[in-house]
Amino acid sequence: MTNLHLAVALDGAGWAPNAWREPDARPAELFTARYWIDLIAEAEAGKLDFVTIEDGLGVQTDDPAQVQGRLDAVLIASRVAPLTRHIGLVPTATVTHTEPFHISKAIATLDYVSRGRAGWRVQLSAKSAEAAHFGRRQIPAISPDKINDPDVRAVVADLFDEAADYVEVVRRLWDSWEDDAEIRDAATGRFIDRDKLHYINFEGRFFTVKGPSITPRPPQGQPVVTALAHNDIPYRFAEKSADVVYVTPKDAADAHRIVNDVKVQHVFADLVVFLEPVQNAAILSDARVFTGTPAQLADLLLEWQEAGITGFRLRPGRLPSDLRGITRGLVPELQRRGVFRTEYEADTLRGLLGLGKPANRYAAEGVRVA
Amino acid sequence: MPKQIHLAAHFPGVNNTTVWSDPAAGSHIEFDSFVKLAQTAERAKFDFFFLAEGLRLREQGGQIYDLDVVGRPDTFTVLAALAAVTEHLGLAGTINSTFNEPYEVARQFASLDHLSGGRAAWNVVTSWDAFTGENFRRGGFLAESDRYSRATQALETAKELYDSWPADAIAADKENGVFLRHPDAGTFQHTDQHFDISGRFNVPRSPQGGPVILQAGDSDAGREFAAATADAIFSRHGTLADGQKFYTDVKDRLAKYGRERDSLKVLPAATFVLGDTDNDAQERARVVRRQQVSGATAIKFLEQLWNRDLSSYDPEGPLPEIDPDVSDEHIARGRASVRMHRDPIAVANEWRQKAEAEKLSIRDLIIEVTGRQTFIGSATTIADSIDHLVQEDASDGFILVPHVTPGGLDEFADTVVPLLQEKGVFRTEYEGSTLRENLGLAPR
Numbered sequence: 084m085t086n087l088h089l090a091v092a093l094d095g096a097g098w099a100p101n102a103w104r105e106p107d108a109r110p111a112e113l114f115t116a117r118y119w120i121d122l123i124a125e126a127e128a129g130k131l132d133f134v135t136i137e138d139g140l141g142v143q144t145d146d147p148a149q150v151q152g153r154l155d156a157v158l159i160a161s162r163v164a165p166l167t168r169h170i171g172l173v174p175t176a177t178v179t180h181t182e183p184f185h186i187s188k189a190i191a192t193l194d195y196v197s198r199g200r201a202g203w204r205v206q207l208s209a210k211s212a213e214a215a216h217f218g219r220r221q222i223p224a225i226s227p228d229k230i231n232d233p234d235v236r237a238v239v240a241d242l243f244d245e246a247a248d249y250v251e252v253v254r255r256l257w258d259s260w261e262d263d264a265e266i267r268d269a270a271t272g273r274f275i276d277r278d279k280l281h282y283i284n285f286e287g288r289f290f291t292v293k294g295p296s297i298t299p300r301p302p303q304g305q306p307v308v309t310a311l312a313h314n315d316i317p318y319r320f321a322e323k324s325a326d327v328v329y330v331t332p333k334d335a336a337d338a339h340r341i342v343n344d345v346k347v348q349h350v351f352a353d354l355v356v357f358l359e360p361v362q363n364a365a366i367l368s369d370a371r372v373f374t375g376t377p378a379q380l381a382d383l384l385l386e387w388q389e390a391g392i393t394g395f396r397l398r399p400g401r402l403p404s405d406l407r408g409i410t411r412g413l414v415p416e417l418q419r420r421g422v423f424r425t426e427y428e429a430d431t432l433r434g435l436l437g438l439g440k441p442a443n444r445y446a447a448e449g450v451r452v453a
Numbered sequence: 454m455p456k457q458i459h460l461a462a463h464f465p466g467v468n469n470t471t472v473w474s475d476p477a478a479g480s481h482i483e484f485d486s487f488v489k490l491a492q493t494a495e496r497a498k499f500d501f502f503f504l505a506e507g508l509r510l511r512e513q514g515g516q517i518y519d520l521d522v523v524g525r526p527d528t529f530t531v532l533a534a535l536a537a538v539t540e541h542l543g544l545a546g547t548i549n550s551t552f553n554e555p556y557e558v559a560r561q562f563a564s565l566d567h568l569s570g571g572r573a574a575w576n577v578v579t580s581w582d583a584f585t586g587e588n589f590r591r592g593g594f595l596a597e598s599d600r601y602s603r604a605t606q607a608l609e610t611a612k613e614l615y616d617s618w619p620a621d622a623i624a625a626d627k628e629n630g631v632f633l634r635h636p637d638a639g640t641f642q643h644t645d646q647h648f649d650i651s652g653r654f655n656v657p658r659s660p661q662g663g664p665v666i667l668q669a670g671d672s673d674a675g676r677e678f679a680a681a682t683a684d685a686i687f688s689r690h691g692t693l694a695d696g697q698k699f700y701t702d703v704k705d706r707l708a709k710y711g712r713e714r715d716s717l718k719v720l721p722a723a724t725f726v727l728g729d730t731d732n733d734a735q736e737r738a739r740v741v742r743r744q745q746v747s748g749a750t751a752i753k754f755l756e757q758l759w760n761r762d763l764s765s766y767d768p769e770g771p772l773p774e775i776d777p778d779v780s781d782e783h784i785a786r787g788r789a790s791v792r793m794h795r796d797p798i799a800v801a802n803e804w805r806q807k808a809e810a811e812k813l814s815i816r817d818l819i820i821e822v823t824g825r826q827t828f829i830g831s832a833t834t835i836a837d838s839i840d841h842l843v844q845e846d847a848s849d850g851f852i853l854v855p856h857v858t859p860g861g862l863d864e865f866a867d868t869v870v871p872l873l874q875e876k877g878v879f880r881t882e883y884e885g886s887t888l889r890e891n892l893g894l895a896p897r
């Protein structure tokens with residue numbers, strides 16, 4: 084059996100609405116660096132492939148009994164990067180109201196400050212309230228029961244088309260400098276060989292971007308692009324744009340069906356995880372909710388791995404307790420079964436995921452811009 | 454007590470001040486270089502670390518400019534990482550108000566302020582040009598005359614967002630199940646000529662209640678903007694007479710906004726060359742100037758004034774007899790300095806006369822007329838000059854721009870700073886935990 088890949092998804096005090104009230108929760112520290120450093124250090128001690136950090140362009144809820152507010156996830160990842168050595172850092176960043184030029188250099192820079200451990204969880208925003216925070220366009224309110232109406236599907240399809248263009252621009256910008264563009268040639272006085280910098284000249288339905296990036300090609304060449312997908316439109320987006328797709332199977336048969344439907348290099352299953360002891364795991368979730376012991380969870384992961392799932396993104400119900408349950412309970416269990424690393428085998432996130440450094444599209448094509 | 458000096462360290466920029474050909478010159482993009490300079494600045498008790506930004510690679514004659522350092526990191530991302538390797542140093546980022554939206558920028562600065570324990574600063578710049586706009590969704594959408602009204606409104610809006618969370622909004626009361634004490638925390642509504650936005654901001658109030666604001670525009674509108682809203686100005690006016698004139702000009706504008714004269718710090722950019730003696734420093738400065746202005750660079754500078762292709766001219770030869778092209782289309786794009794030559798023909802005549810009188814080649818002339826170092830001398834001489842300029846109200850301190858990355862500040866930190874401390878004009882320990890406190894600014 085090949086090794087499986089493990090990530091955790093960090094969100095506030097955990098994915099359970101009441102997680103912040105647990106005895107060991109630190110709700111007053113959610114907006115400090117220390118809180119995130121401790122969580123990610125714990126994940127790294129467990130030899131996990133990467134952490135994702137949730138984010139959004141609005142408050143999570145209007146309920147004053149739940150956690151509200153978040154720090155920018157790219158900046159949390161960057162703040163933690165110099166204090167970690169091996170673990171991949173995959174912040175969420177929204178594409179709908181933001182600039183691909185800015186996000187491209189932000190993730191490239193995360194790759195520099197982490198020395199090759201950056202990824203990105205692409206998220207789009209279909210919320211009319213978030214559109215109002217930018218005031219540049221209107222997005223109609225979408226109610227869950229209308230999700231299959233043709234009008235709604237058209238709006239959603241457009242948002243995904245825009246997201247695909249956005250990722251294409253980000254990826255082209257990452258390649259817009261060849262790795263050996265900096266020459267420092269004293270004889271001619273040139274710092275760069277400008278033939279190795281490329282205009283990306285992207286023109287699409289939603290925007291045009293000229294390039295090149297102001298940031299040289301990041302250490303991994305292409306940081307790891309990831310996306311959560313629940314059905315056909317996002318599956319097609321993920322196939323086009325992502326290296327890792329997070330999916331939400333209900334059981335092994337469902338996992339098998341999804342793996343056959345979505346063709347992405349890595350198909351990770353999302354699971355909300357509560358490890359014993361559990362008093363109350365009440366949570367509404369798109370992903371299956373697991374409650375039980377580390378050994379039972381290991382059984383489930385291996386069963387889904389049989390179905391073709393290559394890794395898992397576990398969403399701890401409560402932080403830090405369920406994260407510790409993963410790193411100190413599940414991980415040793417998987418190691419005993421010989422399906423999870425005991426030491427980090429690579430220094431980059433692509434390396435941990437078995438993805439080589441990709442060729443630069445512009446160098447490969449031999450395109451030269453005068 | 455004499456006036457206290459404020460000092461900042463500017464990461465060497467994307468221009469010819471930065472000497473990449475020096476054997477000591479390291480990477481301009483690897484994180485280690487940023488760490489090294491920031492830690493030197495912190496060891497020397499500097500107020501803050503400063504990053505410039507330009508959102509389009511510079512071009513000249515339709516080609517990417519290749520003679521200077523090219524390439525920069527993302528400002529927010531590298532500053533957040535530097536917060537991990539420093540404890541007291543302020544972290545100032547240049548962020549443009551034209552190609553960013555208030556909700557996003559406000560949450561990035563508020564996040565940086567949280568993650569650094571209150572050390573964030575925003576240098577607000579206003580580049581609006583369509584050339585830069587080609588990298589962004591809206592292209593060159595803003596008229597030059599609107600650049601400061603957008604900046605003013607963007608900053609105003611960002612402040613409303615920071616203030617939308619009361620400092621005590623988070624109760625985190627586990628027992629009673631109350632996370633938010635103020636259920637409507639973050640609620641905002643802002644409508645003006647540039648922005649029409651409403652909803653809820655999603656970052657709680659940060660340690661400084663928002664970043665320290667720096668401003669680097671030089672026009673009348675830019676100075677007025679600074680007087681109305683900034684905590685510090687990054688200026689080009691670093692000599693005694695010029696500095697005093699600028700200092701008085703901007704400080705005189707404060708009263709009409711009900712502000713005290715020391716609520717706005719004036720911090721000119723400054724370069725320096727140290728030597729064991731003043732003569733030694735002069736000699737080193739000459740060498741540095743020749744490194745900064747190669748023959749190829751001299752021709753490019755000349756082209757910027759002449760606005761013509763002068764690649765056939767010999768940098769060791771005389772200046773062109775042909776006059777500058779004064780048409781609107783300019784061959785150099787993406788640099789803030791281009792608009793400094795207000796009357797190219799007059800300047801060209803001055804340069805020709807100077808070259809003739811002093812028997813200067815193109816390269817010699819450019820070395821003379823562009824960017825001579827602000828401070829040249831022994832440590833004692835430089836410490837005395839800095840102190841003199843500050844005590845005589847030519848500035849409140851300086852933003853120092855080393856010419857070598859990343860070690861170019863070491864000598865200054867080791868030799869000049871102790872002398873300033875001995876004079877009692879520069880701190881020996883950080884006064885506070887936030888940048889605002891270290892700059893002696895009132896809390897927000």
Ligand SMILES: Cc1cc2nc3c(=O)[nH]c(=O)nc-3n(C[C@H](O)[C@H](O)[C@H](O)COP(=O)(O)O)c2cc1C
Pocket residue numbers: 504505506507508547549577578579580668669670671672673674675676687688689722789
């Ligand atoms: C010392 C100094 C440094 C500057 N640094 C930057 C910079 O890093 N990035 C940028 O886009 N503009 C920079 N600028 C440009 C100004 O901030 C401003 O946007 C521009 O000069 C136009 O405004 P003005 O007409 O008031 O001068 C700088 C200006 C000065 C004086």
